[in-house]
Amino acid sequence: MKHSKIALAVALLGLSSAALADGHVLGRNMASACASCHGTNGHSVGGMDPLAGMPKDEMLRKVRDFRSGAKPATVMQQLSKGYTDEQIEMIANYYAAQK
């Protein structure tokens, strides 16, 4: 019984760690599209907002405001409309974790 409990826990943790790794990779991939303008891993070399280390809430608010048109923008209002809420959250998580 004890062993089967551990086996179940291993399975659950294993799944979640795989899911975490997958989630991280998908977030990393999704975020990499932003890097062409905002710098590798969000480290802008100047003239564009750095995204690395931006708190998640701040990123979510900004992108939602771009999408709704509440925040004035040049390209971001047009590009942000290509993303779902879930995808924006992935990107926000990724950049919030960058130092």
Added chain:
Amino acid sequence: MTLNRRDFIKAAGATVAMGSLYGCAGGAKGSGNVVVIGGGYGGATVAKYIRMWSDGGINVTLVEPNPAFVSCPISNLVLAGEKTINDITTSYDGLKKHGVRVIHDTATAVDPVKRTVTLSKNGALSYDRLVVSPGIDFIWESVPGLTPAISDSKIFHSWKAGPQTVALRKQLESMPDGGIYALCIPKAPYRCPPGPYERASMIANYFKAHKPKSKVLVLDANADVTSKGPLFKKAWGDLYSGMLEYRGNHSITKLDVASQTVEFEFGDKVKADVLNIVPAQKAGMIANAAGLTNVGGRWCGVDWKTLESTAHKNIHVLGDSTASSPGMPKSGHMATQHSKVAAAAIVNLMSGQAAPDPMVIANTCYSFVSSKEVVHVAHPYVFNGKEFAVPKGAGGVSPSRNELEAKYALAWAKNIWADALL
């Protein structure tokens, strides 16, 4: 059955070992050899990102004939005298710091069965996966009378930034005031849809300040301006009235080099002091030599989930050489985005994992209409299981030309060069 804290602690120990199967939080690492042909926006970016995302696990060799990267975007500012060639040149040393082996040579052949690339000077390279990102080459027959030799010495295309950018700038500087500069644009698809119209604008901008009696003639094989048409036409009317003339439906039928005269299918002959002919385009030469140009014999078909060629396994094609997904321009920015989809797929595939679903990718093109003002076009592209497409209601252009985006255009350039090469 309940799980207590102790069970989880024991289990957590076991999952640390398991975690390595997934490369921990970093995902797949991969191993093996990748060869990248072409060190432009696409090739440089994919080389860097494969090294980065495989955590140095995958060996990457980049084959590029030019000694340094010279950007096509911003090169029209060099023609206009606003920037120098050095401003748009970046060394490949940054890629070397990522562990990319850079070989300055030309790939002449690919054997997709033996998985080898033949180089013109340095023998052959073996690969597990090959990335072909050679940009465009010209269809010389599209301009009867034009040859590579003439195009390299007298009538420049300047559609690959580098020595021809400098040479065309010199012709413009030597042209007497009152002269005619004519730009011949090929039928789409060609590299950088708004590029010719930016070039015409910026050369008019130069004439306006330095040679005000001169004229810019735009002779377009397309029926009308192919990108940001209303924005360009508004700028031309407001800023260069009487100086810049646009003529659509001008397909070249003959070039007479000695008299610098071009004849067209419809319309009058044109004689120019500076003739800038951009021939029609196709995938870079090596793509054809490798048997990858399976779309009309001109462009390369790819599986958009991985950018793997539909002609040969284990070969990925990026950038201008691809048969574009709907609404996708052939642009430097687009090529970097292809690179990231391909890098993610390659790192997974070389770790024995399935390729991930592609991320949302985007294109942003800024065009200068004067030294101070810019217009943009920007679109996101979402993978639909088969190809990429722009979601309804997304993307668009600048509402009007503006100075703010001139600052963004230059910041974009600095950042995309750094993302690709540093």
